Amino acid sequence: MKKVLIANRGEIALRAVHACHSLGLSSVAVYSSADVASPHVWAATEAVCVGPAPSSKSYLQREALLHVAKAHGCDAVYPGYGFLAESAEFAERCTEEGLIFVGPDADTIRTMGDKAAARRTAISLDVPVVPGSRDAFSDVADAMKATADIGFPILIKASAGGGGRGMRQVHDLAEFTAELTAARAEAVAAFGDGQVLLERYIGAARHIEVQILADQQGNVRHLFERDCSLQRNHQKVIEEAPAPRLAADIRASLLDSAVRLTKGIGYDSAGTVEFLLDADTGEYYFLEMNTRLQVEHPVTEAVTGIDIAAWQLRAAGGEALPFAQDDITCTGWAIEARIAAEDPANNYRPEIGKITSYAAPDVPGLRLDSGVRAGSIVSHYYDSMLAKLISSA
Numbered sequence: 001m002k003k004v005l006i007a008n009r010g011e012i013a014l015r016a017v018h019a020c021h022s023l024g025l026s027s028v029a030v031y032s033s034a035d036v037a038s039p040h041v042w043a044a045t046e047a048v049c050v051g052p053a054p055s056s057k058s059y060l061q062r063e064a065l066l067h068v069a070k071a072h073g074c075d076a077v078y079p080g081y082g083f084l085a086e087s088a089e090f091a092e093r094c095t096e097e098g099l100i101f102v103g104p105d106a107d108t109i110r111t112m113g114d115k116a117a118a119r120r121t122a123i124s125l126d127v128p129v130v131p132g133s134r135d136a137f138s139d140v141a142d143a144m145k146a147t148a149d150i151g152f153p154i155l156i157k158a159s160a161g162g163g164g165r166g167m168r169q170v171h172d173l174a175e176f177t178a179e180l181t182a183a184r185a186e187a188v189a190a191f192g193d194g195q196v197l198l199e200r201y202i203g204a205a206r207h208i209e210v211q212i213l214a215d216q217q218g219n220v221r222h223l224f225e226r227d228c229s230l231q232r233n234h235q236k237v238i239e240e241a242p243a244p245r246l247a248a249d250i251r252a253s254l255l256d257s258a259v260r261l262t263k264g265i266g267y268d269s270a271g272t273v274e275f276l277l278d279a280d281t282g283e284y285y286f287l288e289m290n291t292r293l294q295v296e297h298p299v300t301e302a303v304t305g306i307d308i309a310a311w312q313l314r315a316a317g318g319e320a321l322p323f324a325q326d327d328i329t330c331t332g333w334a335i336e337a338r339i340a341a342e343d344p345a346n347n348y349r350p351e352i353g354k355i356t357s358y359a360a361p362d363v364p365g366l367r368l369d370s371g372v373r374a375g376s377i378v379s380h381y382y383d384s385m386l387a388k389l390i391s392s393a
Helices: 012-020 038-041 062-071 087-097 106-113 117-126 140-150 173-191 248-264 298-302 308-315
Strands: 003-006 027-032 046-051 076-078 155-157 166-170 195-201 203-213 219-231 237-240 270-278 284-290 334-340 366-370 386-391
Touching: 003 012, 003 117, 003 195, 012 038, 012 308, 012 386, 027 038, 027 062, 046 062, 062 076, 062 237, 076 140, 087 106, 106 117, 106 386, 117 248, 117 284, 140 195, 155 386, 166 173, 173 195, 203 248, 203 308, 219 284, 219 298, 237 248, 237 270, 237 298, 248 270, 248 284, 248 334, 298 308, 298 334, 298 366, 298 386
Parallel strands: 003 027, 003 076, 027 046
Antiparallel strands: 155 166, 155 195, 203 219, 203 270, 219 237, 237 334, 270 284, 334 386, 366 386
């Protein structure tokens, strides 16, 4: 691997460029017409425009991205998160074109991206799951029958979804049909798939996730856990590592379950296994596996000293993890705050416009992962998150 196409934008694209350069790899950035002046464009070794501002006509154009990669002599494609990062079809096309997809294989992405299939996989590997339906539903009558075994309150979840879209809490049977219909409509609009899962709603839940690194030689290591419980509308806002007030026996069991699941599916990249922890009972349940780098990976890098993005690239190139599990330590604490262009006084609606002033902090213990600078234009075409501030000590 000598040259990598960065198939993303913003702060994660800049993060990927820096990871490539730290390993002596050349980078090729792609950008839409709206991102011509973005920091990741100027930081990369080369940069190519792939289309107009709408992501559907630029960053999500699989064949255009592959054409750029081949035309510029790339060996690999780094997807980051969002866009095509968890597209099994894109991973397959990269392989067909002789390119290394920096992530797991297409079959793994497809299995773990389907919440029903991921749930069945977890059960088969003796990883605890939230009580609920084994399969996904598209029929209201079939779903209603399943509620008798699960009991209320119930959480309706889009099978193919994430980010809180296609998700509804239902507290009694009278509102079930309406909420299911709304969840399915939202899931179709967001993911093109209206199938949903039903799970028992756990009110006093904490969101704990385990960072995983794995290689092509079968080595799997956990990099301890993060707490991502501070959310708004099912979207993470603050993340920290390690998780506070987590009993040692629960932590050990969580980490073991995450490694067991990862080994069981033959995983060979960076990934995250997410769990719900019932704060009242101490029981935990598998939620999903993200087959990519997470937005909050810097807090884990801060407490372990391991460059996760770089090891994604190294593992994809066939390099074996050189450290045993006991070599990895969790030292200190780190908290990440997402910085978004939003209006708190208007229900946190995204805002657009020009960033007229931008002052990055230069303080020991602070890390800023940013996709903007003074003069950057914040448009309505992309996610409102602009940067992440990570503090550690």
